[in-house]
Amino acid sequence: MNALIQEYSEYLKIEKRHSPHTVESYSRDLRRFARAFPDFKATSFKTAQIRDFLLTLRKEGLSASSIARCLSSIKSFFRYLCDDNQLNQNPAEILETPRRWRKLPDILSLKDVDKLLRCPDLSNPIGLRNQAMLEVLYATGMRVSELISVKGHNIDLVAGCLRTLGKGSKERIVPIGMVARKSVEDYLLNSRPVLAQGHKVDELFLTRRSKAMTRQGFWKILKGYVLQSNIRVNVSPHTLRHAFATHLLDRGADLRSVQQMLGHADISTTQIYTHILEKRMLEVHDQFHPRAG
Numbered sequence: 001m002n003a004l005i006q007e008y009s010e011y012l013k014i015e016k017r018h019s020p021h022t023v024e025s026y027s028r029d030l031r032r033f034a035r036a037f038p039d040f041k042a043t044s045f046k047t048a049q050i051r052d053f054l055l056t057l058r059k060e061g062l063s064a065s066s067i068a069r070c071l072s073s074i075k076s077f078f079r080y081l082c083d084d085n086q087l088n089q090n091p092a093e094i095l096e097t098p099r100r101w102r103k104l105p106d107i108l109s110l111k112d113v114d115k116l117l118r119c120p121d122l123s124n125p126i127g128l129r130n131q132a133m134l135e136v137l138y139a140t141g142m143r144v145s146e147l148i149s150v151k152g153h154n155i156d157l158v159a160g161c162l163r164t165l166g167k168g169s170k171e172r173i174v175p176i177g178m179v180a181r182k183s184v185e186d187y188l189l190n191s192r193p194v195l196a197q198g199h200k201v202d203e204l205f206l207t208r209r210s211k212a213m214t215r216q217g218f219w220k221i222l223k224g225y226v227l228q229s230n231i232r233v234n235v236s237p238h239t240l241r242h243a244f245a246t247h248l249l250d251r252g253a254d255l256r257s258v259q260q261m262l263g264h265a266d267i268s269t270t271q272i273y274t275h276i277l278e279k280r281m282l283e284v285h286d287q288f289h290p291r292a293g
Contacts, residue, residue: 125190184204
């Protein structure tokens with residue numbers, strides 16, 4: 001394959017008049033490609049092999065832009081072989097540039113979530129408020145901006161759900177579950193009246209000054225609990241949203257339902273979690289298929 005790469009590099013330099021920098025960039029990508037396939041034979045090469053190579057690059061931590069550039073080099077190389085009548089068909093042509101690939105954020109394990117949710121001191125109004133916010137965030141998968149915007153009349157403790165406005169002011173209703181419901185009840189009974197100090201505030205979650213909770217305020221609270229619980233992964237306010245989706249899918253929820261609960265307009269946004277579904281399918285196959293072993 002190295003001889004073909006050299007031939008292709010000469011073509012880029014002489015016929016296409018590419019700059020030395022561009023030629024070197026293409027050649028570097030192709031040399032990396034060649035190392036993965038020491039027994040390369042152009043006439044028998046398959047699309048699946050290229051796809052596997054790109055997935056390997058992704059697992060190695062290459063950025064989507066670097067992988068896209070590498071795929072572009074591979075496509076151009078095979079196109080040259082076709083134009084030169086060394087191949088009849090370009091096996092890379094149908095592969096899409098991975099612009100939409102996303103890295104899944106660090107995920108909190110169930111054990112880590114449990115440690116985090118046990119941090120607030122429930123003997124005082126601030127601890128009761130903090131636990132209610134954490135429980136609701138994890139129970140619903142809401143964005144932090146949605147959490148701090150929830151009004152008192154948006155939550156129905158009898159039905160166990162709340163109404164929220166997501167991106168584009170799109171309204172959705174999400175279930176909150178028994179544990180979060182109990183935390184909110186405790187907060188409403190024993191904490192919010194103390195924090196409100198007689199002021200009328202529409203927002204559900206209040207600060208010590210009887211104002212609506214802010215994103216910065218919540219982030220400071222969360223960061224303190226992460227340090228307290230000695231959690232090793234990177235945690236941001238969005239991490240509980242990802243934990244919500246991951247843990248639901250890991251226990252059998254379907255992608256469409258999770259999409260609706262997260263408020264994603266396009267299911268392709270939710271598909272960053274599909275590795276969880278793939279893992280579960282493999283486990284089910286290994287467990288139940290008669291010829292899996």
